[in-house]
Amino acid sequence: MRKPADAATPPASAPAPPAPQRGDSASTRVVRAILRGLYEGAYVPGQRLVEPDLMAQFGVSRSTVRESLKRLEADGVIEVLPYRGAQIRSLSPGEARDALAVVGLLVGLAARQAAERIGEGPDRAAFEDAWAQLQTFQDAPESFDFVRARNRFYQAMTRLSQNRELARIVPSLQVHMIRRSYKVAGPARFSSYQAMTEAILSGDAAAAEEAARVHMHNIAALIDDGAA
Amino acid sequence: MRKPADAATPPASAPAPPAPQRGDSASTRVVRAILRGLYEGAYVPGQRLVEPDLMAQFGVSRSTVRESLKRLEADGVIEVLPYRGAQIRSLSPGEARDALAVVGLLVGLAARQAAERIGEGPDRAAFEDAWAQLQTFQDAPESFDFVRARNRFYQAMTRLSQNRELARIVPSLQVHMIRRSYKVAGPARFSSYQAMTEAILSGDAAAAEEAARVHMHNIAALIDDGAA
DNA sequence: GCTGGCAATATCGTCAGACGATTTCGGTTG
DNA sequence: CAACCGAAATCGTCTGACGATATTGCCAGC
Numbered sequence: 001m002r003k004p005a006d007a008a009t010p011p012a013s014a015p016a017p018p019a020p021q022r023g024d025s026a027s028t029r030v031v032r033a034i035l036r037g038l039y040e041g042a043y044v045p046g047q048r049l050v051e052p053d054l055m056a057q058f059g060v061s062r063s064t065v066r067e068s069l070k071r072l073e074a075d076g077v078i079e080v081l082p083y084r085g086a087q088i089r090s091l092s093p094g095e096a097r098d099a100l101a102v103v104g105l106l107v108g109l110a111a112r113q114a115a116e117r118i119g120e121g122p123d124r125a126a127f128e129d130a131w132a133q134l135q136t137f138q139d140a141p142e143s144f145d146f147v148r149a150r151n152r153f154y155q156a157m158t159r160l161s162q163n164r165e166l167a168r169i170v171p172s173l174q175v176h177m178i179r180r181s182y183k184v185a186g187p188a189r190f191s192s193y194q195a196m197t198e199a200i201l202s203g204d205a206a207a208a209e210e211a212a213r214v215h216m217h218n219i220a221a222l223i224d225d226g227a228a
Numbered sequence: 229m230r231k232p233a234d235a236a237t238p239p240a241s242a243p244a245p246p247a248p249q250r251g252d253s254a255s256t257r258v259v260r261a262i263l264r265g266l267y268e269g270a271y272v273p274g275q276r277l278v279e280p281d282l283m284a285q286f287g288v289s290r291s292t293v294r295e296s297l298k299r300l301e302a303d304g305v306i307e308v309l310p311y312r313g314a315q316i317r318s319l320s321p322g323e324a325r326d327a328l329a330v331v332g333l334l335v336g337l338a339a340r341q342a343a344e345r346i347g348e349g350p351d352r353a354a355f356e357d358a359w360a361q362l363q364t365f366q367d368a369p370e371s372f373d374f375v376r377a378r379n380r381f382y383q384a385m386t387r388l389s390q391n392r393e394l395a396r397i398v399p400s401l402q403v404h405m406i407r408r409s410y411k412v413a414g415p416a417r418f419s420s421y422q423a424m425t426e427a428i429l430s431g432d433a434a435a436a437e438e439a440a441r442v443h444m445h446n447i448a449a450l451i452d453d454g455a456a
Numbered sequence: 457g458c459t460g461g462c463a464a465t466a467t468c469g470t471c472a473g474a475c476g477a478t479t480t481c482g483g484t485t486g
Numbered sequence: 487c488a489a490c491c492g493a494a495a496t497c498g499t500c501t502g503a504c505g506a507t508a509t510t511g512c513c514a515g516c
Contacts, residue, residue, distance in 0.1 A: 025499090050466090052467080060499080061501070062501090063501095064499060064500085070295070074298070074301075074302035083506075083507045083508055084508065084509090098394070101391070105334065162326075163326040164327075165323070169330065169397060169400070253470090254470065254471095279496075289471045291470055291471070292469085294498095310479095312479065312496080312497080313496065
């Protein structure tokens, strides 16, 4: 339908069925479907997302497609250039390291404030739930559902921090971590999460911040090993 | 035209003329006009932004209005609730302090990386220009143009850091600082900027980061004085 | 054969109008 | 006076269209 294709259009086929998701809004469904497609490899960095194609693939109008693209752009998943459309952002190893430096600072702040304010809100139970959920993936292979559980874990932590600015920004950072799957043995990874969680639940702000930074530092080291 | 008004609709009149700005896209003009209106007090926190009103005020279609609202939401200027429209975000003193903690971390990182990478790119001249521009406001009263100059200063610094993640996020933080005008004597404020600039230009990463944190810490102190 | 320029095409930004969904408001009723 | 219910307001989405801009392919000239 379109030109032979652009720089990158490898998978060729539709990324996912019209998404049998819940009764969310149409643009939410499209966003989620694209994120899942991204994780599953249906979209690759640099690939262009053309509005007419997305209309056909998801069976929605251009209004909805454009709304979805705006949201994905706000989350840093795609780049939109005027009159040149949207494309999946690609992260070089150096950019991934830079992004992790940012994530590390903010997650560290979230962890610290969460520990400081652990007693104030009714969100403690939600955080414990998110942690329990995350743990169920300990021995499971990396999957999109694990990524979602991890995001919910960070979201619960951020909510615990009661810092609305963090709540606004952190979601837009988590998404990056969808793409690079950091191949690390389950227990090794989970020890970081566990340290963070325990420090937060016990109200030890300094330990919580430290655990978050160590965690991000470890991931950064993995990136350097994997592609440097 | 609408109901007698909502929780807050004080200024009543249109915030600004259709904006005789440059040849940017329509949604860009609307975004800028709303930001200016926000600074000039035409919009107050909590005020609702109703799409039909904005269509009339700026003479654009609803597509454009919605596009603009999405951008303002991504920048944290407004909040959009499903089926209930957009409203100017209000920041309590506590939330302002939280937001400043976030800004402080990120600007600190930007300053540090800018100092580390000062020699690499061709952006040094742009940063010096932005600093020179900012200095012209040293003895001028606080104005929207000053805010824009300050934003360009931070943007230049962020570009200098060559950290694309920061480049993506920092703009969405600057906007907050439009609203609370921190009443502080010119020279006192500018000494912070000067310290940051000199540290960056001389490549002193630690000093640059420290200067940025001190600057944000000072602002936070002003907030606590002003409304605590 | 290669390069520059121009026309055709693809795609985007914006506009106009419409309809159902959801919330909110105001009046009626018990 | 409080709960209920209908009307209005507003939003989310759809359809179709037009000009603006970028990209592509073709052709002429060197």
